[in-house]
Amino acid sequence: MKFQVNGVEVFASTGGRPFDKKKPLIIFVHGSGLTHMTWVLQTRYFAFHGYSVLALDMPGHGLSGGESLKTIEDMADWISDVIDAVGYKEASLVGHSQGCLVILECAFRFPKKIKTLSLMGGAGAIPMNPELLSLAENDDPKAVDLMMDWAHGPAGHFGGHPVPGLYHINTGGMLAKSRTIKNTLGIDFRACDNYKNGFKAAKEIKIPTLSVLANGDKMCPVKEGKKLADLIDGSKIEIIDNCGHMMLLEEADKVLNVLKKFILTYFPIKKN
Amino acid sequence: MTDKKKKSTDPKTYKFDTLSLHAGYQPHKNAGSRQVPIYQTTSYLFDDVDHAAALFNLERGGHIYSRISNPTVAVLEERVAALEGGTAALATSSGMSAIFLTIMTLCEAGDHLVVSSQLYGGTVNLFRLTLPKFGVKCTFVKPRDTEGFKKAIKKNTKGIFGELVGNPGNEIMNMPEIAKIAHDAGVPLIIDATYQTPYLCKPIDHGADIVVHSLTKWMAGHGSSMAGILVEGGKFDWMQNDKFPTMTKPYEGYHGLSFAEEFGPTAFTMKARAEGMRDFGPCLSPQNAWNVLQGIETLSVRMQKHCSNAEKMVEYLLSHESVAWVSHPSVPDHPDHDLAKKLLPHGKGSMIAFGIKGGKEAGEAFINNVKLASHLANVGDTRTLVIHPASSTHSQMNEATLKFAGLSQDMIRLSVGIEDFDDIRNDFETGFRAARRPRLVSNQ
Ligand SMILES: Cc1ncc(COP(=O)(O)O)c(C=O)c1O
Numbered sequence: 073m074k075f076q077v078n079g080v081e082v083f084a085s086t087g088g089r090p091f092d093k094k095k096p097l098i099i100f101v102h103g104s105g106l107t108h109m110t111w112v113l114q115t116r117y118f119a120f121h122g123y124s125v126l127a128l129d130m131p132g133h134g135l136s137g138g139e140s141l142k143t144i145e146d147m148a149d150w151i152s153d154v155i156d157a158v159g160y161k162e163a164s165l166v167g168h169s170q171g172c173l174v175i176l177e178c179a180f181r182f183p184k185k186i187k188t189l190s191l192m193g194g195a196g197a198i199p200m201n202p203e204l205l206s207l208a209e210n211d212d213p214k215a216v217d218l219m220m221d222w223a224h225g226p227a228g229h230f231g232g233h234p235v236p237g238l239y240h241i242n243t244g245g246m247l248a249k250s251r252t253i254k255n256t257l258g259i260d261f262r263a264c265d266n267y268k269n270g271f272k273a274a275k276e277i278k279i280p281t282l283s284v285l286a287n288g289d290k291m292c293p294v295k296e297g298k299k300l301a302d303l304i305d306g307s308k309i310e311i312i313d314n315c316g317h318m319m320l321l322e323e324a325d326k327v328l329n330v331l332k333k334f335i336l337t338y339f340p341i342k343k344n
Numbered sequence: 345m346t347d348k349k350k351k352s353t354d355p356k357t358y359k360f361d362t363l364s365l366h367a368g369y370q371p372h373k374n375a376g377s378r379q380v381p382i383y384q385t386t387s388y389l390f391d392d393v394d395h396a397a398a399l400f401n402l403e404r405g406g407h408i409y410s411r412i413s414n415p416t417v418a419v420l421e422e423r424v425a426a427l428e429g430g431t432a433a434l435a436t437s438s439g440m441s442a443i444f445l446t447i448m449t450l451c452e453a454g455d456h457l458v459v460s461s462q463l464y465g466g467t468v469n470l471f472r473l474t475l476p477k478f479g480v481k482c483t484f485v486k487p488r489d490t491e492g493f494k495k496a497i498k499k500n501t502k503g504i505f506g507e508l509v510g511n512p513g514n515e516i517m518n519m520p521e522i523a524k525i526a527h528d529a530g531v532p533l534i535i536d537a538t539y540q541t542p543y544l545c546k547p548i549d550h551g552a553d554i555v556v557h558s559l560t561k562w563m564a565g566h567g568s569s570m571a572g573i574l575v576e577g578g579k580f581d582w583m584q585n586d587k588f589p590t591m592t593k594p595y596e597g598y599h600g601l602s603f604a605e606e607f608g609p610t611a612f613t614m615k616a617r618a619e620g621m622r623d624f625g626p627c628l629s630p631q632n633a634w635n636v637l638q639g640i641e642t643l644s645v646r647m648q649k650h651c652s653n654a655e656k657m658v659e660y661l662l663s664h665e666s667v668a669w670v671s672h673p674s675v676p677d678h679p680d681h682d683l684a685k686k687l688l689p690h691g692k693g694s695m696i697a698f699g700i701k702g703g704k705e706a707g708e709a710f711i712n713n714v715k716l717a718s719h720l721a722n723v724g725d726t727r728t729l730v731i732h733p734a735s736s737t738h739s740q741m742n743e744a745t746l747k748f749a750g751l752s753q754d755m756i757r758l759s760v761g762i763e764d765f766d767d768i769r770n771d772f773e774t775g776f777r778a779a780r781r782p783r784l785v786s787n788q
Pocket residue numbers: 438439440441464466467507536538539557558559560570571572723
């Protein structure tokens with residue numbers, strides 16, 4: 073659906089069901105240079121099972137208007153604005169990669185609004201490889217090719233997409249090339265590289281938190297994900313085998329299963 | 345800075361030959377089976393009712409019923425998508441059904457297509473006679489008439505369709521320019537790349553939005569199995585205009601799903617499967633998918649041999665006393681030679697047309713006397729194939745209609761195989777000798 077946030081048109085997938093304000097809200101935040109489509113194998117489940125879902129396109133990304141936000145802090149504030157804009161007081165947040173930094177910072181800034189955090193392939197800091205950062209800022213499509221290489225685990229490189237007929241590397245690459253690379257990936261990578269508040273924010277988080285990590289993840293390795301999770305009070309860790317950073321698609325079912333268990337436990341649908 | 349640091353990093357994603365052997369398949373998810381298993385089944389168990397509902401609602405990926413998808417067929421689909429540089433693919437029971445499904449996913453009654461006039465005969469019939477029954481009309485344009493494609497576009501045009509190298513005339517479409525014409529008009533370019541395979545040309549890299557293949561031909565190579573596929577490039581923006589409401593508007597058949605919004609770069613394939621396979625059902629059998637996969641494993645080495653044999657054949661024919669003319673894009677005076685160099689850098693394909701001195705009679709004698717070359721109505725087998733259209737596929741036509749179809753009485757169509765070239769040449773010598781004989785008799 074399309075709606076306005078601070079006067080700018082925003083697109084979010086509602087997971088194939090109409091947006092219904094009576095249902096609890098889960099917001100999905102994509103990673104660097106990507107779009108709402110990375111979440112297609114998680115969102116539809118929740119939308120069909122009693123939740124209102126918004127898989128956002130960040131400003132300047134996918135089908136959303138406006139320009140890309142330049143810092144993780146601005147993105148965190150913007151997520152809070154999204155919650156206000158759709159008339160909610162609270163939401164559960166799910167993030168992937170850069171999206172983890174965003175939702176972590178958002179929960180740090182708005183502790184009352186955010187009910188649970190699900191971090192997929194997250195870390196407390198995501199320092200960028202200087203070459204990758206420079207390629208992306210210079211609008212070089214090689215940035216996308218390198219990202220697709222590093223973002224998929226050994227198994228994902230062969231394929232074996234859960235949706236019959238789709239090929240991981242080219243689908244991901246096309247998503248990341250759907251808008252101008254320097255205005256999406258370039259700005260996002262710089263925002264990740266500049267963000268330094270992750271570990272401090274983690275220590276302040278008091279809400280239920282799940283970290284889903286993949287043992288073939290080169291971009292946010294398990295070690296880094298654990299370092300972050302260990303700072304968050306009572307946080308849970310799930311490790312996905314044989315999988316890389318693009319776990320939402322590479323092992324979509326396993327990710328959905330752990331997310332489902334976590335959300336249904338810590339953010340259940342209230343029965344009247 | 346050390347030298348090591350200065351060196352730029354290149355992506356280590358797998359390249360063409362590796363992909364043709366491995367793409368789309370993970371052995372560890374299939375009992376460690378090194379070869380792709382043949383899932384000879386119609387249907388798949390659901391874990392529980394929730395799982396069943398999830399599959400039907402497209403909440404999860406997976407298989408329900410082999411008309412819609414099958415694990416062996418899915419390996420083939422991913423493999424061809426990987427080789428073509430596409431986001432997704434959908435395999436079908438034949439090349440014709442891939443073309444039909446593509447058009448049915450794109451068009452509605454009242455729509456119009458601009459189509460190259462040099463196409464495989466079955467495709468011509470589909471566009472000229474069958475699609476109009478469904479309310480889809482076509483304007484045919486000669487493949488070299490790039491401006492003509494532009495002029496033929498109407499308000500209700502929904503796409504441009506063509507074969508990169510037309511058959512049997514070997515006329516080449518200027519794909520990059522025609523892609524631009526399509527995109528300026530806000531419609532996709534669909535290319536039938538059966539004769540090229542992704543080894544010779546990846547149309548998506550030159551602006552095509554959808555690629556279709558008859559896998560029956562060079563992709564499989566062995567001539568044992570019928571199969572087709574459509575591959576999506578993923579770049580085309582279906583939401584840029586209001587021409588494609590069935591891609592962009594809520595679809596009643598799936599809880600108001602908008603394919604373009606939900607699946608973006610794979611929207612076309614998702615719709616072709618969810619709607620087309622469900623409602624028309626031209627599914628590929630798992631056995632045939634497996635057969636085609638066996639062929640694709642050796643695509644590069646086969647295509648190299650096809651092309652090197654074709655080049656030797658062109659040279660041989662050009663200098664042969666019994667040959668009146670030779671048409672192949674590798675011949676320097678072929679009108680599209682320069683375009684072919686640009687679009688087909690790894691080889692110009694293995695389809696050759698040539699004129700035999702002595703006309704129809706000589707053509708018949710040639711065909712009747714070759715022993716190694718097979719006389720049949722197919723192309724792209726590993727074996728050398730020949731046909732004399734004027735006495736077979738097009739025998740009902742007179743001189744004028746033959747000319748209109750780009751054919752002539754003296755034309756032999758040749759699909760060069762990968763046998764030892766000397767053996768093919770010796771066989772042709774026998775054919776040519778026989779072809780000269782009736783002429784000698786009639787000259788006396
Ligand atoms: C270029 C081309 N496209 C499509 C087809 C149709 O494919 P199939 O015979 O697999 O249905 C053919 C068949 O000869 C062909 O040559």
